Amino acid sequence: MPTPTSSLAANATPRSPVLQAGVRSVAVLVETDTSSGCSVIRGIANYAETHGDWHLLIDPRDHEQRSALPDGWTGAGVIARLSTRLQLEQIAARRMPVVNVDDLYDDLTGAPSVVTDEEELGRMALAHLLDRGFRHFAYFAPPSHQYSKKRGEAFREIVKEAGYECIEYKPGYRAGRILSWAEQQQRASRWLSSLPRPVAVLTVQAHQARQLAEICHFTGVRVPDDVAILAGDADDLMCEVSTPPLSNINVASEKIGHDAAELLDRIIAGEPAPKEPIRIPPRGVTSRQSTDLLAIDDSMIVDALRFIRKHACRGIVVDDILRDIPISRRTLEIQFRHYLGRSPAKEIRRVQLERAQELLGKPELSITEVGLACGFSNATRFGVAFKKENERTPQAFRKNLLSGQKINTGSF
Template identity: 65%
Template sequence: MFDPDPQSTDPFQARVTRSASLKQVAVLVETDSSAGCRVIRGIANYADRYADWHLLIDPRDHNHRPVLPDGWQGHGIIARPTSPQELAALQASGLPLVNVDDLVAEEPKVASVLTDEEELADMALGHLLDRGFRTFAYFAPPSLEYSKRRRDAFVTRLAQDDRPCHEYKPGYRAGRRIGWAEQQRRVERWIRGLPTPIAVLAVDAPRARQLAEICHLAGVRVPDDVAILAGSLDELMCDVSTPPLSSINVASERIGHDAAQLLDQLMNGAAPPTATLLVPPRGVNSRQSTDLLAIDDEEIVDALRYIRNNAHRGIVVEDILRQVPISRRSLEIQFRKYLGRSPAREIRRVQLERSRDLLGRRELSITEVALACGFANATRFGVAFKKDTGKTPYAFRKELLSGQPSSTLNV
């Protein structure tokens, strides 16, 4: 006979009790993109640690559109609706809902967790300025797949420094079907009208790869004439591009984790937040597409190349002076003129940039990361890393690999 006693140790009863307590959460986030999969990973990481959820992942109808299945008895939804109509249909369910896509971020009464586009713009500009670029452009063909938030943030950030932005404006509206050949002609015409060298921020990795391909077909050198930085990370798109693409490492796992945490609070009766929750990107993955030093001082270019090729060997300023025929005073003056920092600070910046990438590799210990970046030991690495980021290498790695933020989310 079934024993309803909650203190019973009957394993069947335990399974029934747990099944009854499970919350059903629909995750309407695409599984056919790198970013979507990382958002889902962040959601799953939160559920594994803190919640008793069953996740319904990426349900689709016969037309491959995201949809809640008929008869689904759920408790909450995390979604990337691509239109106000999709959002309205989800809101009509009456269930707590968290949006993780900026296409509907301006819609009223929707809780959202999104990338901090102002931080992304600042990070992108800093990366390109560090390479000596002083002329900039933005590439985003008209599309219904993304909003203008990234463009607005980048243009605004440039304007703060009185820098113009050469935007791609082909003269047709989002939704119009444009063939590859016609789009290639329009983009090539735009590229050839740009001053060079120029650094271009593309809205995302697929469009960055598209731009690199058109440059290749048009005989435009990347990065010598046009440097390309992808506004999002997609490992496949960035790796298969010619040349490999530098990209902004948007914190998709963190977005998923924070969205799950927010949904958990909403399902437990918390009031929705009054503002969108913004998650800063993790950094820039530097690759060949921006590996150009657009500086007209040959000795400083040589010094910067030496630093980038050897910082992981633990070099100091004296090593640079042995390689480049320049006085220490001139080196210091020119570095501050072009980069706004000293040669020693540039060495440390390159070391820490490399460390952020290596900390994402689970197989390396903190000590191995420290040594691979040119630090004498893990202690010195930890001090420098915390001074630069405000976090220990261990805390940064934990957040990076799990999507879990180091601080709690407040609604």
């Protein structure tokens, strides 16, 4: 991706905010026609509502429907997905502070960024897929100017560090080239046919995950039996209506918006902008049918894992597995360590705490209710186990998880 050469007035003093009856005007150059864009805007609005009188100019467009500041608009600052040179030139000309919420460009002088932590996203994706027994990995991101290469670069490096290979989709054309639907299908289908089976594929975004699932459907590739698909961001509609429904990484778009607004507020107040991007880790993985496969060639271990996933939150122990699966404790232990690198007891605990992380995102549930729902006998045992694995208490995890979101009910 080319690096913009224009500077965003790094040495200029930001224009004093223009206030009208105590209201601060902030432009939000973030698209409203995507799920992630709407979530970022929601986070910005949550901050604006609770930390001052802001008027948000949402997703202004020019006569060609491109994201752009209106002629004559003056305000306190801008929060933007900086993805075009026009945006850079406009904001530089206005000499007002800006916070970027995209990582499309590598070097934006004078534009601090709040973006997804791509390394943590890659680690979450790999952990999710390894837990299902996959040992072959690929990354699908057709060439485009709409997203950066950082997600794929991070995932490939993390897979490599774990001792595996990640095969990238390289269709042989540059970003911006227009291909017919049939040609896109043919190129992706040829790539899929070259991959080892079973293979787990991380896609750059949910749209590309759905595209890949459709190609698999039309070419007779079974999902997830042959190809498991994990979407690299959250779009509930896109993921839920796909066939099969798609697992996805829960990118913290709302928190990105909230923290970007908070950063802009500090810069307007005179604080220096951070030199390094602020990186926000994803909230976790939502598992659906597209990765619901245990790619393990031992049927008893597969049965044991399915038993754990079905019953872990009922407070089961290893003896419960042995009563259901005709296998010795020693063999069970050896095979679990061989396939998963951990004991059956640790797998039970992992499933319980994975569910706990999900439920902690529901503010209507108390910490005690979350612990009981995940198979712990009381809140104390839950808190000790959770902190041991996550290095923070359930309360601290929930506070970070829900920061940037508007909470109306529930107890912390």
